Amino acid sequence: VVPPLVVLSVVERQHRYCNIKVMLRILQPLTSHRRFRSCCTVLALSVFGSQPLLSSSLLGSNHPSTTSCSAADRSTTATSSSGSTRHSSVPAFRSASMPASTDSTIEVAQFPCLSDNYGYLIHDPETGQTAAIDTPEAKPIEEELKKRGWKLSHILNTHHHHDHTGGNLELSKGRDIAICGPGSEKIPGRTIDLKGGDELNFGSQKVIIIDVGGHTLGHIAYYFPDSKKVFVGDSLFTLGCGRMFEGTPDQFWASLTRLRDLPDDTQVYCAHEYTEANARFALSVESGNSALQRKVAQIKDLRAQGLPTVPTTIKEEKDANPFLRCDLSKEIRKNVGVQPGDSEAQAFAKVRKAKDGFRG
Known part of the structure; x- marks a missing residue:
């Protein structure tokens, strides 16, 4: 088995050119290695400040599941031609907010x-x-x-x-x-x-x-x-x-x-x-x-x-x-x-x- 840190070094060098999720899928046979999964998490945190590009299918069931986007256009464009506050009392709402849905690209x-x-x-x-x-x-x-x-x-x-x-x-x-x-x-x-x-x-x-x-x-x-x-x-x-x-x-x-x-x-x-x-x-x-x-x-x-x-x-x-x-x-x-x-x-x-x- 290729040592996890060697694999991650390759991924880290390539992350700006290739979606990291794709790279990890290529390397998926290695993900049974517990240290590899842990290092993936560390890499995601260091590169992205979070784990947005690592899914549970790659990292194992103990990790949060999120999915990736393609390269983004950071600008916002449009092709257009053209009271009093009440605090929430939604009935029987168990918590202040729901966990973020991460089953798609947003x-x-x-x-x-x-x-x-x-x-x-x-x-x-x-x-x-x-x-x-x-x-x-x-x-x-x-x-x-x-x-x-x-x-x-x-x-x-x-x-x-x-x-x-x-x-x-x-x-x-x-x-x-x-x-x-x-x-x-x-x-x-x-x-x-x-x-x-x-x-x-x-x-x-x-x-x-x-x-x-x-x-x-x-x-x-x-x-x-x-x-x-x-x-x-x-x-x-x-x-x-x-x-x-x-x-x-x-x-x-x-x-x-x-x-x-x-x-x-x-x-x-x-x-x-x-x-x-x-x-x-x-x-x-x-x-x-x-x-x-x-x-x-x-x-x-x-x-x-x-x-x-x-x-x-x-x-x-x-x-x-x-x-x-x-x-x-x-x-x-x-x-x-x-x-x-x-x-x-x-x-x-x-x-x-x-x-x-x-x-x-």
Whole structure:
């Protein structure tokens, strides 16, 4: 067996030219050597200041699992042409924040804000860039940044409501950060205007901006195709969707179909923990849906453990969310009074109206 320190010397000399994760996979037969795994950890800490590029499959089950990115563009570009603080009381949330998800090329930290919002930080471990997806309030975001040792470089706002932008100005004080948001809405401190169809570079990631207007007129979602994640704000919820405050049924339905057309395995991160109430409504209009029944059982189990029901997936929502099924499910259409001549948008509007009046 080649001595571990000799192997690591080769890896260290090559790390700037080759993704270290690839190098380690080439050398994977050696990873049964305990000292090799330990030295890998030391090398990662010395080169990167953390262990972002070493996965548990390479280092063994006793090491944290993270994954790597490709070489990053450190700049941020866009192809665009254009109250009072309540502290978190998310019901039965067992801990202040969830462990960062590291199952793809970006890390996601999820934590409660205000009364029922979720805060999200996304982190590119290769470049060190970190973005807040909306800013319900500054304090929990600052605490999460400090806890993880991340430096805020971006704020990505989905829409103008205060529970999504309330921390923008405070978080931007003393920081040189990009504040991105819909150009058609009043976003505090915005430096980059966005609209549907634009693209951003965030670290090594391409971000596609999706028009999801309806909850508000200019609402946008941030889609990370390489990481299979979409951050949807208040446009789509687990088993629900946002109230139609500003848009029209046609606009909102078109927005939901754009999200529905994303790959089935896309993870959906919404902004609120509304799922238990959404589940009760969904069962009231489509109780015969076996996929919905399974989803509701899963939700009850998660909440009993004090765990969030977010993220969900596009596949799960296509199978169980009444707002994505109002053009397909005869049971839903019958229960909300959809008539034979009604358009798909009219069917959606009737589901939305039924939910607005639901007291179950």
